[in-house]
Amino acid sequence: MKRSTYSNFVLLVVVCMFSEAALPSVGPRENVRKCQEGYYGYNCRHHCHCAVRSECDVMPRCHSGCADGWSGPTCQSQNIAFGMPTKIRSRDLNVSSLSAVDGKGSTCVTSDPDNPGWLRVDLQRTVSVYHLTLVTDSLSSPRGWQLFVTQYSDFYWATPCTTVRSARPHVTLTCDSPTRGQFLTVLNTQGPVTVCEVQAHVCADYTFGASCGGTCRCADASEVCHPLTGHCHTGCRPGFSGRHCQHRCNMTYGNNCVIPCGHCSRGTACHPVSGACPGSCQQGWTGPNCDTACPAGRYGQGCARKCGGCQDPDTCAPVTGLCPGLCRSGLQGPSCDQACEAGKHGPSCQFDCGHCLTGTTCNTTTGICSRGCDSGWEGLFCTQECLPHNYGMNCHQECRHCLTSCDSHTGLCDVNGCSAGKMGRLCDQDCEGGYFGLNCSTTCGHCLEEEQWCDVTSGQCPRALCQAGWTGHTCHRPCRPRTYGMSCSMECGMCEGSDVCDPVTGLCPRGCADGYHGDMCQTLTIFMDTTSEASISLIACVLTASLLVLVVVCVCLALKWRRDHHAGKPADL
Numbered sequence: 001m002k003r004s005t006y007s008n009f010v011l012l013v014v015v016c017m018f019s020e021a022a023l024p025s026v027g028p029r030e031n032v033r034k035c036q037e038g039y040y041g042y043n044c045r046h047h048c049h050c051a052v053r054s055e056c057d058v059m060p061r062c063h064s065g066c067a068d069g070w071s072g073p074t075c076q077s078q079n080i081a082f083g084m085p086t087k088i089r090s091r092d093l094n095v096s097s098l099s100a101v102d103g104k105g106s107t108c109v110t111s112d113p114d115n116p117g118w119l120r121v122d123l124q125r126t127v128s129v130y131h132l133t134l135v136t137d138s139l140s141s142p143r144g145w146q147l148f149v150t151q152y153s154d155f156y157w158a159t160p161c162t163t164v165r166s167a168r169p170h171v172t173l174t175c176d177s178p179t180r181g182q183f184l185t186v187l188n189t190q191g192p193v194t195v196c197e198v199q200a201h202v203c204a205d206y207t208f209g210a211s212c213g214g215t216c217r218c219a220d221a222s223e224v225c226h227p228l229t230g231h232c233h234t235g236c237r238p239g240f241s242g243r244h245c246q247h248r249c250n251m252t253y254g255n256n257c258v259i260p261c262g263h264c265s266r267g268t269a270c271h272p273v274s275g276a277c278p279g280s281c282q283q284g285w286t287g288p289n290c291d292t293a294c295p296a297g298r299y300g301q302g303c304a305r306k307c308g309g310c311q312d313p314d315t316c317a318p319v320t321g322l323c324p325g326l327c328r329s330g331l332q333g334p335s336c337d338q339a340c341e342a343g344k345h346g347p348s349c350q351f352d353c354g355h356c357l358t359g360t361t362c363n364t365t366t367g368i369c370s371r372g373c374d375s376g377w378e379g380l381f382c383t384q385e386c387l388p389h390n391y392g393m394n395c396h397q398e399c400r401h402c403l404t405s406c407d408s409h410t411g412l413c414d415v416n417g418c419s420a421g422k423m424g425r426l427c428d429q430d431c432e433g434g435y436f437g438l439n440c441s442t443t444c445g446h447c448l449e450e451e452q453w454c455d456v457t458s459g460q461c462p463r464a465l466c467q468a469g470w471t472g473h474t475c476h477r478p479c480r481p482r483t484y485g486m487s488c489s490m491e492c493g494m495c496e497g498s499d500v501c502d503p504v505t506g507l508c509p510r511g512c513a514d515g516y517h518g519d520m521c522q523t524l525t526i527f528m529d530t531t532s533e534a535s536i537s538l539i540a541c542v543l544t545a546s547l548l549v550l551v552v553v554c555v556c557l558a559l560k561w562r563r564d565h566h567a568g569k570p571a572d573l
Contacts, residue, residue: 043221045206049075068103076204077131077212079103081184085122088193089114097195105135105170105197117192120153121184127202130178130228131210134164134171134186135197141167144387145188149181149200160187165384169196178228203227208244217245219255232256239272243325260317262290293318308337311347326350330364340364354382357393376408401427403438421456431456436474445475448486469503479503493521 035044040056048056049070055061066075069082081101088097089111097119099107111117129149136142146160161175184200186193203212208230216225217240218232225232229243236245241257249257253275261270263285264277270289271278281290297307299321307316309331310323316335317324326347327336340349345367353362355377356369362381363370373382378395386395386408399406401422402413411426418427423440431440436459444454446469447461454461459474466475471488479488484506492501494516495508501520502509512521 041206041215042217045221046076047204049078049204071201072211073213074207076207077201078204079133079199080123080127080202081121081198081200084124086119087122088119088195089117100195100198103197103199108137108194108196110194111192113192115191116187116189118155118185118187119193119195119198120155120186121198121200122153123182123184123200126151126180126182127200128178128180128227129161129184129200129202130175131201132162132173132175132184133197133199133201134173134195136169137194137196138169140169140194142169142171142188143167144190145186145193147173147175148183148185148187149175149179150183150185151181153183155183155185155187214244214246259291262287262292263319264290308333308335310336329366354379356382375410399426420458445472446470447475468505493518495521 035041035056038048038053038056040046040048046056049067050056050062051064051067052062055063062075066072069079071077071079082103083098084101086097086101088095088100088109090097091112095109097109099109100119101121109119111119132147134142134145134147142164143166145164147162147164148155148158149161150158161177161179162173164171164173166173184198186195186198201212203209205224206216208214208216208225208227210228212227214230216223216230216232217237218225218234219237220232220234221237223232223234225245230245231243232245235258236242236256238255239249239257241247241249241252245256247257249272251261251269253259253261253270253272259275261275262277263282264270265280265282268278270276275289275291277288277290281287285291285293297316299305299307299316299318305321307321308323309328310316311326311328315324316322321335323334323336327333327349329346330340330349332338332340332344332349336348342361343353345351345353345362345364349364351367353367354369355374356362357371358374360369360371362368368380369382373379373394375392376386376395378384378386378390386392388405389399389402391397391399391406391408391411395408397411399411399413401419403416403419404414406413406426413427417439418424420437421431421440423429423431423435431437433453434444436442436444436454436456440456442459444459445461446467447454448465448467449462452462454474461475464473466472466487468486469479469484469488471477471479479485481500482492484490484492484501484503488503490506492506493508494513495501496510496513499509501507506520508521512518515525517523517525
């Protein structure tokens with residue numbers, strides 16, 4: 001039986017048992033008498049756990065509340081972890097973790113920040129644990145924490161009795177099934193634990209149920225009935241019957257009232273102890289008690305019909321074939337001869353199936369979804385929702401690239417979208433070329449290698465190189481003034497006036513400043529005067545012409561001198 005339905009079943013039992021436990025029984029007279037202080041109930045066998053013990057007499061009326069470590073409608077539910085030795089994972093040997101079992105819930109203790117964090121309670125004896133309470137501080141979420149009940153202090157190789165699936169700081173939960181052990185451990189595999197209170201509740205002797213409000217009525221007065229169901233191995237005391245011995249005999253007799261009265265004439269009741277009929281028997285029956293009926297498993301006229309699927313197949317009514325209790329798992333109907341309809345399972349088909357795969361249903365006997373769970377659910381019975389960042393059938397798929405979380409059924413990310421570098425309905429696609437960042441919402445910068453896109457997560461260009469005129473981690477920033485070129489690594493020349501050069505080419509828009517020339521205005525001019533180029537050209541022409549005139553004059557003078565020199569020689573002879 002799965003945990004949630006088992007717990008619901010126990011709660012239903014307790015609702016019935018509370019009223020029965022709160023009143024003295026009638027019928028075969030119980031030993032109801034005034035008990036000495038501190039005791040009450042049948043044979044004065046119940047210990048009083050009221051805060052004021054004098055408030056217990058025939059039945060407890062704890063107007064002042066329960067004693068420390070006890071709770072429930074009659075103060076019979078004991079927190080066996082109260083005041084027990086504890087140990088928390090901590091390097092500081094002076095840290096006391098007893099505040100986690102002081103019953104207050106307002107003082108907390110936290111383990112070291114290492115993974116995993118745990119707190120262990122030594123219950124000092126081996127007990128069967130089922131009902132648990134865990135209280136954390138308001139800043140902690142216990143969802144995903146595990147609780148262990150083990151015979152030894154080492155719990156790492158054990159199977160947890162349950163996993164917390166609630167994020168609330170105050171959680172009341174049960175083990176998947178009653179678990180015996182001496183040590184109760186709270187474990188968080190993902191981080192430290194902060195525990196303000198941990199409790200394990202068990203019923204005092206002779207009580208049972210979720211809040212221990214039921215009273216045992218076993219045939220053996222010294223027997224302690226089952227603490228959850230109230231079942232007695234020795235059966236019920238004479239005059240009582242039912243699964244919890246809460247029903248008084250009616251047309252039955254003997255221990256547990258399990259023996260129906262024989263078919264006495266006129267439907268009269270038999271003797272409640274011996275079962276003897278006061279008169280004769282109805283037709284079809286014989287014996288002193290008129291209870292010699294059809295053989296076990298048969299019923300009806302002439303015992304010709306076979307009993308249906310009762311939980312105990314030999315106890316159907318020999319005349320009608322009706323089952324006195326529940327049907328076997330998978331069967332229903334007055335005679336337990338009808339199969340469960342789709343979507344139901346368990347004894348008398350009283351439980352609903354979990355979230356099995358669409359178009360399938362669970363096993364009518366076990367409740368297990370043999371073909372798996374529908375989207376958003378997991379577990380044998382498909383009753384557990386997916387943990388965060390899991391979704392789909394049996395929660396086998398992961399939504400690792402959602403920024404926060406995804407829908408447990410569809411896997412679609414929530415309103416915060418995808419993490420950096422991812423896009424698409426399921427955030428399972430890399431960014432398209434030219435985009436990066438959260439939800440791929442940012443365009444790449446001006447990378448040098450245009451055929452290679454920027455990194456989809458960080459937006460960084462390949463080799464961290466930008467196109468001419470751009471700079472920055474993602475090449476989104478233009479060059480600062482007076483710089484240009486690839487990654488803005490070069491400085492502008494001396495442009496005219498206050499002009500700045502082109503950030504890509506480095507060219508000055510209106511030429512160079514005075515005293516500089518060249519394509520990039522980076523070469524210093526030799527002449528530092530203010531003469532224009534036209535004036536310089538004119539001066540050069542004048543100087544050239546003057547130089548030519550001077551050369552011509554010199555040549556003419558030289559020729560004249562030579563001529564005169566040759567003409568004067570014969571006269572001298």
